[in-house]
Amino acid sequence: MAEPRNLVLVLGDQLDLDAAAFDGFDAARDAVWMAEVAGEATHVWSSKPRTVMFLAAMRHFADALCAAGRTLHYTLLSDAANQGSLQAQLDADVDRLRPAVLVMTAPGDWRVLQVIKGVAQAQGLPLVIREDRHFYCTVREFAAHARGHNSLRMEYFYREMRKRHGVLMNADLPEGGQWNFDEDNREAFGTAGPGPVSERAVFEPDAITRDVIALVESHFATHPGRTEDFAWPVTREQGLVALQRFIAERLPLFGRYQDAMWPGEPWLHHAHLAAALNLKLLHPREAVDAAVAAYHAGAAPLASVEGFVRQILGWREYVRGIYWTRMPGYAEHNALDANEDLPAWYWTGRTDMACLRDAITQTLQYGYAHHIQRLMVTGLFALLYGVKPQQVHVWYLAVYVDAVEWVELPNTLGMSQYADGGLMASKPYIATGKYIHRMSPYCRGCRYDPAKRTGDRACPYTTLYWDFLMRHEARLSANPRMALQVKNVARLNDEEKQAIQERAAAIRSGGVA
Template sequence: MSNTTTVWITGDQCSLNNTALMAADKKTSCILMVESISRGNQIRYHKKKLVLIYSAMRHFASLLRSEGWKVDYYEESPSFEDAVQRHINLHSPERFLWMQQSEFGADRRLASIIDGIPHELTPHCNFLSSSEDFEELHSTPDSRVTMDRFYRQMRLKTKLLLNVNKQPEGGAWSYDKENREPPGKNMQARPVRKFPPDEITQSVIKMVEHNFPDHPGDTNNWIYAVTREDALLSAEDFFENRLDEFGPHQDAMVYGEPFLNHSVLSPYINICLLHPLELCQEAERRYRRGQARLSSVEGFIRQVIGWREFIWRVYWRMMPEYARRNELEARENLPEFFWTGDTSMRCLNDAINTTIKYAYSHHIIRLMILGNFALIAGLDTLQTNNWFASMYIDGYDWVMVPNVIGMTLHADGGYVGTKPYAASANYIKKMSNYCKQCAFNSQTSTENDSCPFNTLYWDFLIRNEDRFARNARMFMTMRNLASKSDQWRNDITERASQLRKSGFQ
């Protein structure tokens, strides 16, 4: 039996707004969906991430069938190649249609396995900016565009938080400065809504345990949504219970609390269960109704139409060389404790253990604890990127590479951020409650029990002194370093070297 068109839907494209689906004719098309075990083994993905993808796919296939689509679904297929060949033998499609893949090179890979059958691509449905939006901000091909400038353009484009004169609501484009409060003594995290596994998710859990036994994390304590319906409930939970508080404590960190007031919506936005614009419009509605303060709503919208879109554009502009950038020549092996959480550094111990448990931690934990450590310890950029890509439920190449290589490791020479996000224990102590009960002394840098973040921070600056001396935004920091004695510098270098030799323990 011959179909005219096969619409291939991959695991991160589970939306009825999928543009390939919208371009297809129900009567003459067949949907192809494949659970590829070899793709799931491409890197050691956290088990919870695999459960999310496969369960969302199975639920979406069932939704498509209920909407009258013909669906050819391959459970636990050894590879894409294997399933596609079986599909072609069975359905003899005249053409393939799929929505643009989010990963560089993936469209070419899919095209290489469809036996030369003609194919067409449709644009991605879950981004609001175009490459023209981004390019027009570059005065020359090599110039740099700041996220702030791009964000303003996106505010005008989406008409979010504008007053009648097309000026920013409240008079400022960004309220970032109001969004950096420390946690305070008794900061309580608001629990995120949990979604117990239904029958489909339970069978996917068994399948993941069977096929990916050596992957990190476990499948216990399942909390995530796997359908659009539940993802919307998750969003509602955030808007109702955490949005208003999201802003002020966006940068705060509390022991044992990976979520705090963050939305925990990236797992769903990244597989298209939720659309970024619908979330931002709902956040704005809450502000207009007086249910959430402006600084929180603007902060959330900035993350979604500012950072998320900016990161997507940087990825497509700079790949494929970007993923291999290593401007600071960071080549230390990733310490073993990144996989086990077994370290007496209390901040890292908590960040890694909660990541192992939930495949999630909020942005500042990723950037200022895990990422900051990798940066100042000089951990190898590819190994670090690989760790983040393995461990996070929302991890995809397009978002991981610019966040890790650019924002976190400053390995792109300053395209994403003009200044490295390097910090000592001072910052961590101010923004968290980690340090109080830590085995290390957060006040010192050169003693045996000194906080490794202090030693490695200064060692990082010493190692890169010439480079950072040219960076105007680091003037004060480098002047401080210049005032230190030779003896003190030697002590720092010596202790940093001991830390490296001992695997940073």
């Protein structure tokens, strides 16, 4: 092909043959550009499972592009001419190919958008950025929603989305007479545990994925995580199988036990679809429509279906809107002035705290933890400990196979760490170790006692919870939703407060791990 008319740029989270970037694609005059560059795995210390997920999915998508007859310029990580960074690689390839126009679907990362804009400007080329159709709500529509509301609470946005798209609605009323079924979706497992749980959809690595695994083990040998258990969907066909398996086998109990945890059971009744959705192997409408169809067919209860729909139509769309209407400043928020370093054992899982050990170990093994493990185990500890939120963000972005910045950053800084001062969450999500004890049996096998806040056997969560309330008492007392918790601090005498603070200091100094 001579110099292409349009060079369509495809990033690792844009693996959709029907993406807007391909609208009007002419196989005789246009070409596609993709590149594997080490810089995208090292700007955060990307875990091996996450890197395998992206590279394997990219290579399978490259095959799909070629099968569709689209001219593709693809740079492998191992190519001798690989420039090592997104900017340098794109710049070198534009020099070589001399396209008239660069075209892309809107990316999911502010940093990446600035890099591509910079290359286009330096090359004197027009850059056409098209809407990402993998969402129900455009960024402009979210911005209009934000202007029309004094508060950016997800619940109001979610209701608006349900109405606009006619999802689980009877005329203007929600299906079942209520908007959410949180009260039905917070059960813990009994003492006997979760019982039989359907196997998640597992995809044995094929030759392409095996080559990627070997490459990652070689190029990123010092990065965290393991690859021997990698079995994620890396093609659209596999993503559809994963969706079908979830709807048929785990959706019925998804809602009821979505907050429950159990040692050694990472998968439970969860969907495990976020990576396929975020890399665009699946469309969110497919997932929502399949769940709603299961409800109407009598195959899944409304509480489970509504809970699943809320995660996609509500929360997923909401965090994207927050990200793109608040960046780049949002990434720097630190409303609680938290400045502790993330404990080193977050990268190894070597801690005596049973819940954290289990959640981090499975994260490093599979690149996965469900939302309560992220929010109320790893995230809660970091919040109570006082970790600088940008370090927590880097960890979450690095370790999970589904992590793309538009979804990960607001979830971490806003929901988990309360670093945005309440833009997303009406209060900090804090709890003592008793919450973990209520939702799991972790505490039974732990050296620490969730009922104790001082002494050598005190649960670090419980100690740090009380220390958190004392450190932020003035700020939190102004929050009506925190008033009762803050009042409990007044019941502590000076001796108890000092003992808590001394124990908290010992935890932060590394005396407790």
